[in-house]
Amino acid sequence: MANLEFGSQQSCSSGDSPALEFEQDKDSGHHGRCKTGSPPLQTPLSHQGMEGIKVYLHERDLWAKFHDVTTEMIITKAGRRMFPSYKVKVTGLNPKAKYILLMDIISADEHRYKFADNKWSISGKAEPAIPGRLYVHPDSPASGAHWMRQLVSFQKLKLTNNHLDPFGHIILNSMHKYQPRLHIVKADERNSFGSSNTSFCTHSFPETTFIAVTSYQNHTITQLKIENNPFAKGFRGNDDIELHRMSRTPSKEYPLVPRSTARQRVAPPSPDSCHSHSEYTVTQKPSPGYTCSDISGDHTLTETPPTHDPTYHLFTYQLSPEVTPVHSAPCSMDTAQNQPCMYGSSQVGMEDLRWASYTDSTTYQSFSSAKELGGNFVPPY
DNA sequence: TCATCTAACACTTTTGAAACGG
DNA sequence: ACCGTTTCAAAAGTGTTAGATG
Numbered sequence: 001m002a003n004l005e006f007g008s009q010q011s012c013s014s015g016d017s018p019a020l021e022f023e024q025d026k027d028s029g030h031h032g033r034c035k036t037g038s039p040p041l042q043t044p045l046s047h048q049g050m051e052g053i054k055v056y057l058h059e060r061d062l063w064a065k066f067h068d069v070t071t072e073m074i075i076t077k078a079g080r081r082m083f084p085s086y087k088v089k090v091t092g093l094n095p096k097a098k099y100i101l102l103m104d105i106i107s108a109d110e111h112r113y114k115f116a117d118n119k120w121s122i123s124g125k126a127e128p129a130i131p132g133r134l135y136v137h138p139d140s141p142a143s144g145a146h147w148m149r150q151l152v153s154f155q156k157l158k159l160t161n162n163h164l165d166p167f168g169h170i171i172l173n174s175m176h177k178y179q180p181r182l183h184i185v186k187a188d189e190r191n192s193f194g195s196s197n198t199s200f201c202t203h204s205f206p207e208t209t210f211i212a213v214t215s216y217q218n219h220t221i222t223q224l225k226i227e228n229n230p231f232a233k234g235f236r237g238n239d240d241i242e243l244h245r246m247s248r249t250p251s252k253e254y255p256l257v258p259r260s261t262a263r264q265r266v267a268p269p270s271p272d273s274c275h276s277h278s279e280y281t282v283t284q285k286p287s288p289g290y291t292c293s294d295i296s297g298d299h300t301l302t303e304t305p306p307t308h309d310p311t312y313h314l315f316t317y318q319l320s321p322e323v324t325p326v327h328s329a330p331c332s333m334d335t336a337q338n339q340p341c342m343y344g345s346s347q348v349g350m351e352d353l354r355w356a357s358y359t360d361s362t363t364y365q366s367f368s369s370a371k372e373l374g375g376n377f378v379p380p381y
Numbered sequence: 382t383c384a385t386c387t388a389a390c391a392c393t394t395t396t397g398a399a400a401c402g403g
Numbered sequence: 404a405c406c407g408t409t410t411c412a413a414a415a416g417t418g419t420t421a422g423a424t425g
Contacts, residue, residue, distance in 0.1 A: 074418085077387075081416070114384085161386085174385075214386050215418090222418070231417035234392035 053184060055203040058087035058151055062228060063207045069220045070120050071210035073178075079158030079169040083229045086154040086180055086208065093144030093184075100140040100185040101147060103154050104132055105170050108177040108209050115217035127173045130163060134183075135170060141187045154182075161214065172212040180208045 057063060062084050074080045086103065093099060107129060114123035135157040139146065160169040172178055186199040216222045226232040
């Protein structure tokens with residue numbers, strides 16, 4: 001399996017008590033901090049498999065290409081996928097333990113950006129933070145063996161600029177910079193999901209930062225998307241298209257060329273392009289802003305009192321063993337009434353139906369203990 | 382006037398059901 | 404009846420484009 005060699009920056013936590021600070025990774029030279037939140041008397045089980053977890057970004061070279069010119073991601077009212085897709089290879093999980101993998105996208109800074117003179121620059125202060133949303137991988141929960149067996153793809157995640165989006169897509173502001181993050185939450189039965197023992201790790205890759213836009217600003221990004229995204233094959237290039245493109249820019253040198261005359265089919269691209277990997281060190285630190293309720297026996301994670309972090313919104317996750325799995329059920333959500341949002345799965349052996357609910361609350365709840373707010377984790381910013 | 386956003390469009394890949402054969 | 408493969412239409416994902424919006 002190629003193009004996976006890009007480890008993440010990671011922060012981890014478990015249970016309540018903040019503890020050890022990870023040192024910088026001497027091999028990679030990249031920064032990272034890690035803390036485990038396990039109480040002193042807690043058995044090693046609560047952290048089993050968490051410290052050694054490594055996450056590698058798939059197609060890191062492709063991400064780097066975009067990153068070099070400042071990645072842009074289209075956001076639409078209906079929701080738009082990310083490209084490059086967010087795919088990772090995970091290692092170091094306990095093959096028999098169950099994990100939930102989920103993503104969120106947080107503000108990378110507090111600026112609003114503009115694109116002028118062929119470059120991005122800060123144009124002011126960021127809009128107020130939008131209630132954050134999580135995207136739970138549809139295979140969740142699944143065994144460590146399952147997650148490690150193949151790439152974990154979040155390609156179906158969609159971005160929207162619709163603040164009232166009813167589909168559970170991740171809401172972003174145009175012309176703002178964002179950082180996607182991956183969370184790995186341990187959810188096996190011996191470590192009752194949502195209990196004070198809940199362990200989790202957060203991973204982020206600097207090269208996956210992007211600026212959300214409603215239409216592409218930098219033509220280099222457009223070209224990279226067209227060259228690499230199979231769905232954009234129809235725009236793949238030749239000189240005519242390039243001429244047409246140039247004609248669109250305000251210039252007296254190039255007359256307008258009808259698109260119908262510019263478009264032309266081209267041969268399929270060579271499969272499997274760039275694949276290389278590098279690695280970041282794993283670190284942990286306690287992170288305020290994420291909490292989780294204690295629900296032991298029924299495999300249910302419920303809401304807890306709101307935190308004071310206005311960046312995120314409530315999130316409810318419920319594992320219900322008695323419900324029949326469904327296949328990729330669309331997420332339905334009633335933001336006003338906090339109706340459950342259902343995720344199905346076609347995974348063989350999948351025992352639990354996953355539910356998640358959202359609200360438009362200004363807080364966000366996740367997988368640390370409600371009793372133990374000290375076990376929170378926070379964005380690495 | 383300008384920057385940004387929206388929706389329709391043509392083109393592409395993906396998906397899933399039906400048909401078929403062993 | 405079952406299973407695997409093929410076919411094909413519908414659905415969904417792309418960037419482009421012109422016009423709308425503030």
